[in-house]
Amino acid sequence: MPVRLETTGAAAVAHAMRQINPDVVAAYPITPQTPVVEYFATFVANGEVDTVMVPVESEHSAMSAVVGSAAAGARTMTATAANGLALMVEIVYIAASYRLPIVMPIVNRALSGPINIHCDHSDAMLVRDSGWVQLFCENHQEAYDMTIIATKLAENEKVLLPVMVNLDGFITSHGADSFEMLEDEKVREFVGTWEPKYPLLDIAKPVTHGSIDMFDYYFEHHRQQEEGMENAYNIIPEVFAEFEKLTGRKYDYLDLYKTEDADYVMVVVNSTASTAKYVVDEYREKGIKVGLVKPWVFTPFPKESFKNALNGKKAVVVLDRAMSFGKEAPLYTLVKSSLYDISEKPAMGSFVYGLGGRDVTPHMLREAFDAAINGELELDKQKYLGLRD
Amino acid sequence: MPLNIKDLVKYVEENDWAFTQGHRLCPGCNAPLAAKWATVVAKALGYEPVVGAATGCLEVSTTIYPYSAWNVPYVHNAFENVAATISGAESAYRSLKNRGKIKTDKPVKFIAFGGDGGTYDIGLQSLSGAIERGHDFVYILYDNEGYMNTGNQRSGSTPPGAETTTEPVGKAKPGKIQFKKSIFDIIAGHEGVYAATAATSEPFDFMAKMQKALEFEGPAFISILAPCVRFWRIPESTGPEVTKLAVESKYWPLVEYDRGIYKITKKPRTFKPVKEYIQKLGKYKKLMSLYNTDELMAEIQEYVDAKWDRLVALEEISQNKPLRK
Numbered sequence: 030m031p032v033r034l035e036t037t038g039a040a041a042v043a044h045a046m047r048q049i050n051p052d053v054v055a056a057y058p059i060t061p062q063t064p065v066v067e068y069f070a071t072f073v074a075n076g077e078v079d080t081v082m083v084p085v086e087s088e089h090s091a092m093s094a095v096v097g098s099a100a101a102g103a104r105t106m107t108a109t110a111a112n113g114l115a116l117m118v119e120i121v122y123i124a125a126s127y128r129l130p131i132v133m134p135i136v137n138r139a140l141s142g143p144i145n146i147h148c149d150h151s152d153a154m155l156v157r158d159s160g161w162v163q164l165f166c167e168n169h170q171e172a173y174d175m176t177i178i179a180t181k182l183a184e185n186e187k188v189l190l191p192v193m194v195n196l197d198g199f200i201t202s203h204g205a206d207s208f209e210m211l212e213d214e215k216v217r218e219f220v221g222t223w224e225p226k227y228p229l230l231d232i233a234k235p236v237t238h239g240s241i242d243m244f245d246y247y248f249e250h251h252r253q254q255e256e257g258m259e260n261a262y263n264i265i266p267e268v269f270a271e272f273e274k275l276t277g278r279k280y281d282y283l284d285l286y287k288t289e290d291a292d293y294v295m296v297v298v299n300s301t302a303s304t305a306k307y308v309v310d311e312y313r314e315k316g317i318k319v320g321l322v323k324p325w326v327f328t329p330f331p332k333e334s335f336k337n338a339l340n341g342k343k344a345v346v347v348l349d350r351a352m353s354f355g356k357e358a359p360l361y362t363l364v365k366s367s368l369y370d371i372s373e374k375p376a377m378g379s380f381v382y383g384l385g386g387r388d389v390t391p392h393m394l395r396e397a398f399d400a401a402i403n404g405e406l407e408l409d410k411q412k413y414l415g416l417r418d
Numbered sequence: 419m420p421l422n423i424k425d426l427v428k429y430v431e432e433n434d435w436a437f438t439q440g441h442r443l444c445p446g447c448n449a450p451l452a453a454k455w456a457t458v459v460a461k462a463l464g465y466e467p468v469v470g471a472a473t474g475c476l477e478v479s480t481t482i483y484p485y486s487a488w489n490v491p492y493v494h495n496a497f498e499n500v501a502a503t504i505s506g507a508e509s510a511y512r513s514l515k516n517r518g519k520i521k522t523d524k525p526v527k528f529i530a531f532g533g534d535g536g537t538y539d540i541g542l543q544s545l546s547g548a549i550e551r552g553h554d555f556v557y558i559l560y561d562n563e564g565y566m567n568t569g570n571q572r573s574g575s576t577p578p579g580a581e582t583t584t585e586p587v588g589k590a591k592p593g594k595i596q597f598k599k600s601i602f603d604i605i606a607g608h609e610g611v612y613a614a615t616a617a618t619s620e621p622f623d624f625m626a627k628m629q630k631a632l633e634f635e636g637p638a639f640i641s642i643l644a645p646c647v648r649f650w651r652i653p654e655s656t657g658p659e660v661t662k663l664a665v666e667s668k669y670w671p672l673v674e675y676d677r678g679i680y681k682i683t684k685k686p687r688t689f690k691p692v693k694e695y696i697q698k699l700g701k702y703k704k705l706m707s708l709y710n711t712d713e714l715m716a717e718i719q720e721y722v723d724a725k726w727d728r729l730v731a732l733e734e735i736s737q738n739k740p741l742r743k
């Protein structure tokens with residue numbers, strides 16, 4: 030029987046890792062990811078898993094060791110946040126180009142500088158073009174589920190891409206909530222084993238990994254990488270469906286909350302969606318038709334789902350917890366471009382919120398909805414929620 | 419049992435080289451000697467080598483897609499992280515072996531190759547971390563005293579006065595002023611390690627050290643002086659000739675360190691002046707044409723003498739006194 034655990038999001042992720050029991054975990058601590066590593070290290074110390082843990086001296090080495098391990102043919106995981114991810118970036122790209130199915134929870138935190146330890150999504154957005162699949166999680170349950178789903182997705186032979194599982198720093202990682210944990214055997218059965226085709230450790234079939242790839246091949250290889258991403262897009266629903274069979278929990282590219290008949294829709298990722306659902310219910314009680322779209326899948330970007338969800342709406346407000354200085358905010362720009370050829374285009378508004386862990390209140394979300402409802406949205410004018418003048 | 423020449427010859431006659439011909443390193447380059455010798459020793463001793471390489475000449479010239487000069491498993495990741503990368507592969511091996519998923523019964527050994535840029539400079543942290551964690555691997559530094567792959571830029575290994583493109587010798591400044599770091603001492607400072615220096619003029623000394631490094635349970639390190647004939651501005655055929663002089667002049671002493679115990683593996687009966695070595699190197703031509711180098715030569719001579727005396731003393735006081743088990 031599944032059990033309900035009352036704990037932090039970090040512990041939920043660590044439990045998923047424990048149940049997956051990867052061959053190797055190499056990680057370096059950084060707030061707010063640290064408890065994920067600490068919980069997992071305790072599982073190792075107590076013999077609850079027989080994973081080889083590599084306590085590296087930096088995140089750059091964490092990602093480097095993880096690449097070496099996955100290339101060797103081992104199921105490999107790490108986790109990080111913000112500056113740690115920034116330090117890794119060079120190798121984050123390499124991991125994807127080597128088609129290594131690494132799973133990495135990202136406990137989202139603001140990038141320096143100035144230094145800040147709290148939640149925003151600038152870290153995830155830094156690597157949005159790195160070739161990793163990026164999943165986003167609202168709460169403990171989703172963080173737990175997506176870590177398991179990520180493993181199965183990454184290792185699919187047609188995908189073979191690394192996957193990041195994003196959860197909000199402190200809000201999800203350190204907040205206590207309850208989630209349902211599957212039986213260990215059920216998880217192991219679901220993820221199965223990974224049978225790599227060209228592992229470094231197949232001594233009988235020596236393979237060269239990481240050749241120098243010049244103008245005559247690099248381009249084709251990148252096209253193949255894109256094909257892996259296209260396959261990921263097609264296979265994600267299959268993996269979600271299988272997971273639903275196991276748990277009854279239904280995932281999709283987008284979590285659609287009361288959007289069907291909505292006139293005004295908010296788009297937001299991760300934990301803010303919980304507050305947004307509460308606010309949507311408030312408006313609904315007053316008879317105002319609002320709804321919420323929360324992407325579970327950010328990369329590959331589910332364009333079609335956005336088109337279907339947003340065609341014919343009166344207005345769409347996109348909330349970004351990251352900026353792209355001098356350009357449109359990352360989520361906004363993608364949502365807007367996906368609506369380019371729909372028949373009935375909504376008015377659009379871009380709102381940046383919650384940078385560096387700035388608290389997000391229902392009042393702020395109402396501000397965005399009200400701007401939509403009152404016809405006050407200005408296309409491409411970036412507005413800010415909760416910013417002092 | 420130390421590997422003898424007969425066994426080695428027999429092995430080479432009956433087997434493919436782990437590191438094959440057909441690579442694109444320059445004629446006369448000394449780096450492939452290190453790659454060839456290290457892997458053949460491992461193979462001849464019955465190990466299965468798994469190789470990692472840092473970005474640099476050896477890497478770019480041996481694995482131009484879709485070709486590879488490596489007949490053994492090989493991984494390249496980036497410039498500064500070959501030690502971390504190989505530490506991941508070695509961890510995977512331990513895990514998969516424990517879980518019964520390794521097909522070969524032969525012992526697998528992990529060998530990382532890095533240039534001096536990838537070792538003294540940008541890769542130092544990664545190497546130090548991997549050594550401190552005690553991974554079972556052999557790190558081979560082919561030291562050509564500069565970033566040669568990218569056209570002779572200065573590294574922490576470049577000796578003072580040698581011509582490089584990032585600290586060229588000019589009228590106002592005599593090139594690089596700093597002495598080389600002592601990478602051997604840095605590695606020895608990790609204590610629980612086997613570390614050695616070697617030179618391309620002494621293949622058997624290298625091979626004996628490689629054997630020890632392979633048999634050492636834990637991190638082992640060998641730095642081999644391996645000239646880049648192009649940017650040292652020496653004739654193509656003279657790499658080993660030049661490193662022989664480096665050894666004979668105390669510029670590059672051949673030493674070993676095993677968990678606290680120092681040993682000099684070659685003690686020339688008489689020493690050549692270091693100037694004789696330096697004068698062979700075209701990379702000093704510019705300095706010598708623009709400056710009076712008497713003072714620098716004297717300073718380097720004094721330095722190598724002091725280094726040698728220090729090594730002799732270390733050898734003596736560390737006898738039978740290992741720091742770690």
Ligand SMILES: Cc1ncc(C[n+]2csc(CCOP(=O)(O)OP(=O)(O)O)c2C)c(N)n1
Pocket residue numbers: 473474475476497498532533534535536537562564565566567568573
């Ligand atoms: C992070 C990073 N910085 C810089 C480079 C450019 N680069 C590639 S190889 C190299 C020099 C390598 O020098 P060394 O390690 O001494 O090896 P060698 O070329 O002499 O074989 C440099 C600077 C790089 N590839 N990656």
